[in-house]
Amino acid sequence: MHHPLFWSPEFRLSFLRDTSDRIEKTSETDLINALESIAPVAFGGKWGEKLDAALVTDMGRYRKYNFESIRDLLRYIRNKSGHYRELSDDLKVCWCCTLLYLILSCCMNAVKLSISC
Numbered sequence: 001m002h003h004p005l006f007w008s009p010e011f012r013l014s015f016l017r018d019t020s021d022r023i024e025k026t027s028e029t030d031l032i033n034a035l036e037s038i039a040p041v042a043f044g045g046k047w048g049e050k051l052d053a054a055l056v057t058d059m060g061r062y063r064k065y066n067f068e069s070i071r072d073l074l075r076y077i078r079n080k081s082g083h084y085r086e087l088s089d090d091l092k093v094c095w096c097c098t099l100l101y102l103i104l105s106c107c108m109n110a111v112k113l114s115i116s117c
Contacts, residue, residue, distance in 0.1 A: 013081055013099070020074035032071065039070045043102070047073050050102060052094045058087070073102070 004012060023032065039047075048056055048067030059065060059080070065072040080087075080095060087095060 017078045020078040023071050035070050051098055
């Protein structure tokens with residue numbers, strides 16, 4: 001039961017927030033480069049294209065994100081989870097569904113490449 005698919009939603013979110021914090025604080029360029037090198041494969045394109053238009057509009061109010069960067073995706077997840085209560089009910093549902101979709105998309109593409117999630 002170590003696969004992210006079987007993790008609780010709370011643990012998944014905690015893992016992603018912790019990963020974002022580590023990436024933000026690290027000077028390990030090898031780690032960052034390795035993470036960013038899988039971005040095109042992980043999402044089959046830009047991750048922003050997988051989001052509901054209302055989420056993209058909402059996220060643009062606070063900062064700009066590079067939709068080709070996994071680092072920016074992790075930053076977005078961390079930031080939005082911290083401000084989740086501020087979202088409208090519609091955006092809350094949309095954000096939760098999108099988060100699950102992005103996690104599953106990454107894992108499915110990793111399986112195709114025989115990369116362990």
